Amino acid sequence: MGTKAIRIAGVAAAALLTLTACGGRGDTATTAGGDCQGQQTVGITDTSVKLGGVYPLSGPASAYGEAGKAGRAYFDYLNAEKGGINGRKVEYLVRDDAYQPPKTVEETRRLVEQDQVFAIFPTLGTATSSAVWDYLNQRQVPQVFVAGGATKWGADTAHPWTIGWQPSYRSEARAYASYVRQERPDATVAVLYQNDDFGKDLLDGFRAAVSGSGVRIVAEQSYEVTDPTVEPQLRTLSGSKADVLLSFSTPKFAAQALAADARATEWNPRHIVTTVANSVTTLKSVGFENVQGVISAAYTKDPADPSRDTDPAMREYKDKLARYGQGIDPTSVYAIIGWASADSFAKTLAAASCPTREGLRDSMRNLNNIPVDLLLPGVTLKTGAGDAFPIEALQIQRLTGDRWSLVGDIIDTTR
Template structure:
């Protein structure tokens, strides 16, 4: 029934947009600029403001991601206060909670688009939740900018031109893990814990493809549902395989449980690899730092807990401005960093748009040319093109040592 409702809304939206395009006026009655911009959508944007909406799991099993919009809001508040916004337009950022439940994502997205009349949806978090609304947003021709998730389809699907991801795809991440395992343990057996949705399956499939024909073999896998209370049973089953490597493709709550369960099993000591979506200190600390030494993950942003960035001007500026505009936010939380970096990415993408319209933003987000973002790791920039909707296609491997992550090796470019 939800699918039918979304489809019906999309048809109605298509009619409305056809009228808008013919009349050269926006949904809210505002006119567009001249020249090539005439007739394009200006809902949610004026000469002095731009209204954005974001949807995150502020509650529920993935509530750890609630730190991410704190970084986004802090960046926009800083931008508004000290730079007058984006090209003189102050950013109004509306955040909604979907509890990591796709039906709620649909409800909140419709609210943002139809009631609040946002210019764009900047970040929906999660693969199942973002998937629930990308048809609707593309039917309405509303930009779904920099989805907070690495599903490969955000960059590989040509039927959703109004949607684009941001972070390195799960395919990129899985290929990097595969390269690392092949180098470190060329004849390894591998066990996999994964979330039973596109997020977990994307990582598992991509890793399996990347090790095909090598000495590395996946010998066991266990899935879990986001509604499960625990993954203890799955980890016990994987331990029975005595695999050399454990791939922990989980969101924070379950990743932490798996780390703890593996640490308690003194008869099994695999190389434990954690997906980058769950590698924050807040995930590791409850397990005890002594129990997560040598755990491996991937990174694409600078780590505020890593002393090598202590004198970095971008990191110092981030910490200073975060303390001023979001005094309750934890500057060392990696999700806060990601939110700040994603907001800067939006800022630069919107500023580069040829037209201050939804169409202008859509075109700009697919025409990024080695755009630098201050908190991304050196060597990682944003680049897209007509046939390339993957802004980032590189990561670095990192290993947990002491009380922080330590980068190892060079930037790994994996392609689409």
């Protein structure tokens, strides 16, 4: 797709409030009246709202593009069947940054300055999203539900217009640490990590969570996103004979690490992969017979689990995805995350007290246990004063056969 915009007609969920009309300001910008006087209404009118998303539709992280396609299908479904937010249809402009921060900057500026979108939903990736959050906050443009778990999306107080969605990498690392400490309190651990904020955030979070316990990190190897392979790193890590291998990697490199681990004859660690790389599609590419017992975590329901077929939310998701997202694999974890995050955006915008950028900013930071039906039972969206992490609970899962099986109980990582 390159830099060509895809114009997607869609809508968000039924609105909770009657929103005020807007007055004029400049050529395309307007200000809201009533209690919303003086607030920004660029990109939103009585009948429409324009959003911009930036995804790696090409390049080394293109697997994540399924999330953008599923988000588009969600908006198309709402457009066709729900009638929009108080009659406002969503025009969704999706651009490709190929997972390259300079391209993220270029495409984000184009969306804001040329297309004049109301909000950015979302940017995907840590380095890529970081490249534009200063710009978006200076422009006071909401950067909603960043697709990435960097802890700073919720911990930073200098960027009030930016917020994440999925559990932070700190939360995810705590969940893995809890599992390892319980299963093998004296484990030795080897770590493969991406040499950027993504990998380092997970590594630092895990290290802090096992501090003072019998669990020890005995080997670490990093890789660059531009590296062709991580096999040299795996050979080095195998020399540690560690009990556990943490693969803090994106899908391409996680698959390489799993394949290298499967070929190893003298090293058989318990392999843990991150939520961003645990798609059944990724595991299938390695061969299910080679990845049995692999551990990860979850916060959404598993679309590949047949036991979920009777779940009303899962049935609706698969039915609507088949109708509005033809060609998208319904069992893809990226697809279900794209659908669920779009649903989350719709509910957040619907709950805004003003049809303005300020109203959306305030709404995303005051989510009061908002249910999203595709999240695991017990997982809701909650933010508030001093808490800008919408999801902070996960559950460990183990690959059994060709699907994930949940292990234990929901882990509340705030405790």
